[in-house]
Amino acid sequence: MAKLIIANSRTEEMVGDLSLLTPDERVAGGWGAQRLFWFASDGDVLVLPWVAQDRYVDYVLGLTGTDRASLTLVVPPTGYLGEELLTPDRLADEGFRARLREALAGKGIDRIVTAYDDAYVVDLAKHLGIEHALPGFAFSEQGGDALVNSKAAFRAVAAGVGVAIAPGTIAGRPELAESTIGAILGRGDSVIVKKEFAGGGFGNEILATDATVRPAGARNVVLLADADAIKAYVAEKWSWLTGGRDDRLVIEQYFTGSATVYAEFVVADDASHLLGTGEILMEPVAIGEIVPPRSITPEQHVELVDAGRRLCDAFRGLGYRGNISADAIRTGDGRIVFSETNGRLTGSTHLHAVLRDRMLRPDFRGERVMVERAVWSVPSFEGAVDALVAAGLAFDPETGTGVVLTGNYVPVNGKVMYCVVGKDFESAEAVAASLAGLAVAR
Structure with a gap:
């Protein structure tokens, strides 16, 4: 039996209208899709927006013990936004679907793994006749995954089962947004406003009256001195805050x-x-x-x-x-x-499901710490790998320690994501700190 892996790293339900992403955001999303290689096993079929360079693919599969020759890689024709993302039109392409059906023949697919189970994945599964392989298919078919990822629905569910949430509300109209923001700021607290669908803090802004407030979980802090400033902010940003499609806006107290x-x-x-x-x-x-x-x-x-x-x-x-x-x-x-x-598959799933459960020996699990960061500036992925090996810092399965490059080199920012696996935090942090001074050849 095998898996069908669909690397839809950005979907409309995750980030809103894909056409509103900047070119750099689309490029970063496409490079992020290559991380689905971490979840591949022998015999799997992967649908990718494009295929990363051999050095990256071989590196990942070498660490997970996956035979590259056993994998089938399928790339749909370029879509309306180019080749970076698996946009809906690419997954619906008839030629692609015919090639994918051929690739799946005789595979016995028992699991579909995606970054996100949206309507287009559901439609593809139905077209291929493998609905049974998509966990929770009936729920996903009715758009249920959007419910789980909605920051607005989350607040209702959390409140209903007695889980603590920040003081705040859900606003569907500018007037309610203005009054809620004003009330929180008026009692001396700061505010975080959140798009209903977004990730990584990129759909958030912090609102404050105090210039010393520093952002965490959002890109920036907007200072609002009075009711007129609040009204002007909401009017100017309403379309952005509601995802350009009248989503609901989450407004909460921000905790410094x-x-x-x-x-x-x-x-x-x-x-x-x-x-x-x-x-x-x-x-x-x-x-x-x-x-x-x-x-x-x-x-x-x-x-x-x-x-x-x-x-x-x-x-x-x-x-x-x-x-x-x-x-x-x-x-x-x-x-x-x-x-x-x-x-969905998160930016953390690979740490637990792959680095811990596939790459660490059972006796090391629970005895290792991981420090992952996307801040190492390098000229190339190949150079980073070679530098780690030369310095004796590359991950060693025998000791269960070392540095794993968990992400590919992203050309728009010149950085690569790495994870230091260590016996304790102090040693892991020391290795992470040493990377900045490591000589990396082009």
Whole structure:
């Protein structure tokens, strides 16, 4: 049996109108799609927007022990936005579907793995006659995954099952947005406004009256001095805040001095199974993470997992199947306050499901920490690999330590994502700090 892996790293339900993405955002999304190679096993079929260079593909498959010759790679014709993303028109192309059907013949596909199970994946599964291979197909067929990923729906579900959320509301009209923002700012707190569908903090803005407030979980802080400034801000930004399609706007109190943590689960028929926990590094938006989370106590960790499971079980009862990351913040006064759910493969899934469960020996699991960051400036992926090997820093399965390049080189920013696997945080951080001074050839 084999998997069908569809690398739809950006979808309309995840980020809104794809045509509104900047060229750099589309390029970054396409390079991010190549991370689906981490989830490949012998005999799988992968649908990709394009295929990364051999050095990257061979590197990933070498670490996971996957035979590249056993894989089938299918790339649809270029779409209306080019080749970077698997846009809906590319997945609907009849020639592509015929080639994919041929590639699947005799494979016995028992699982479809996607970045996100949207309507176009559902339609493709139906066309191929492999609906059974898409977990939670009935739920996804009716657009249910959007419910799990909606920051507005999240607040309703969390409140309904007694999970703590930040004070705030959901606004469908500018007038309600103005009054809610004014009320929170008026009591001396700051505000975070969130697009209903977005990820990584890129759909958020922080609103404040204090110029010393620093952003975390959003790109910037907007200073609003009075009611007139609030009204003008909402009028100017309303289309952006609602995704250009009249989505709902989430408005919450912003907690300074907090840490962002998560508990990711695999939601199955029998239960919601914990996959792992971690802490997201914000500078000011997500640039990496540490596993396990450092900024919470053991008691807070229990609360994170227990409340996260309640959230996932609520969605499980509705019919959702797949990964859910229940994201929260540890506030400055020690509370665990949940902020959203992400029902898809996340930027953390590979750390737990691949680096830990496939690449580490069983006796090392639970005995290693991971520090991942997307900040290493290098001239090329090949140069980064060679430099790690020359310095003796490359990941070693025998010791269960070293540096793994978890992402490909992204040409729009000249950086590569890496993960340091260490015996403790201090040694992992020391290795991460040393990378900045490592000589990397072109």
